Amino acid sequence: MRASIFSVLTGVLEDYHIRRFIMNPYFPLTFWVLNILELEGRGIFDHRSPLWIRGFLYHHLKVRLSCFAAIYRRLHPVLISSITKNFSINEIGNGYCDHCGQCCFFFGGLGEFPEPWPFPNRWKRFFTDGLGRHHLFCAFLWEWRHSGKSICSIYKWRPLVCDLFGEDECRYYLEAPHLPYVHLDRASRYVQKVLGIS
Numbered sequence: 001m002r003a004s005i006f007s008v009l010t011g012v013l014e015d016y017h018i019r020r021f022i023m024n025p026y027f028p029l030t031f032w033v034l035n036i037l038e039l040e041g042r043g044i045f046d047h048r049s050p051l052w053i054r055g056f057l058y059h060h061l062k063v064r065l066s067c068f069a070a071i072y073r074r075l076h077p078v079l080i081s082s083i084t085k086n087f088s089i090n091e092i093g094n095g096y097c098d099h100c101g102q103c104c105f106f107f108g109g110l111g112e113f114p115e116p117w118p119f120p121n122r123w124k125r126f127f128t129d130g131l132g133r134h135h136l137f138c139a140f141l142w143e144w145r146h147s148g149k150s151i152c153s154i155y156k157w158r159p160l161v162c163d164l165f166g167e168d169e170c171r172y173y174l175e176a177p178h179l180p181y182v183h184l185d186r187a188s189r190y191v192q193k194v195l196g197i198s
């Protein structure tokens with residue numbers, strides 16, 4: 001029988017070079033773990049050796065980390081504080097948004113952005129093309145301090161399709177959650193434990 005995915009995952013997350021990134025208060029670790037649990041549910045790791053799984057997890061995480069690092073470097077520090085200064089996980093945005101991040105679960109989207117767009121044009125492809133096969137969440141999705149709550153790193157410049165996403169669409173997802181979200185409690189507990197904050 002294959003070992004629990006968490007045992008391989010923990011080995012990856014304890015790597016010093018990885019750990020210093022995932023400890024960043026905005027790195028979307030819970031969403032990344034949700035992504036991996038969903039892949040596990042789809043059988044991606046069935047009949048694979050721990051070595052293969054470890055290599056897969058490293059590669060998958062490194063793609064996410066390098067995208068996160070590029071965005072973080074560009075936004076740090078002024079734009080990050082403008083995005084985060086009024087953020088509260090207890091505040092329900094527009095009367096319905098509780099920052100669950102479900103609207104940021106997708107594989108690629110329409111690449112219409114507001115102008116002026118202050119970032120490199122190649123960033124638009126992070127959104128339109130996604131981060132590649134097996135990446136289930138938007139490249140711009142960050143997480144608020146390992147809470148499992150989402151924060152959009154380009155909120156003020158988010159694509160028009162995100163801006164148009166409203167209460168009806170949100171309620172639809174809340175009533176029929178996207179598949180990865182069935183793993184949310186498990187993912188959150190694991191993240192708290194692996195980061196030593198529980």
Ligand code: SF4
Pocket residue numbers: 103104105138139140141142151152153154155158159162
């Ligand atoms: S651009 Fe922002 S709001 Fe739109 S899907 Fe990505 S993280 Fe979510």
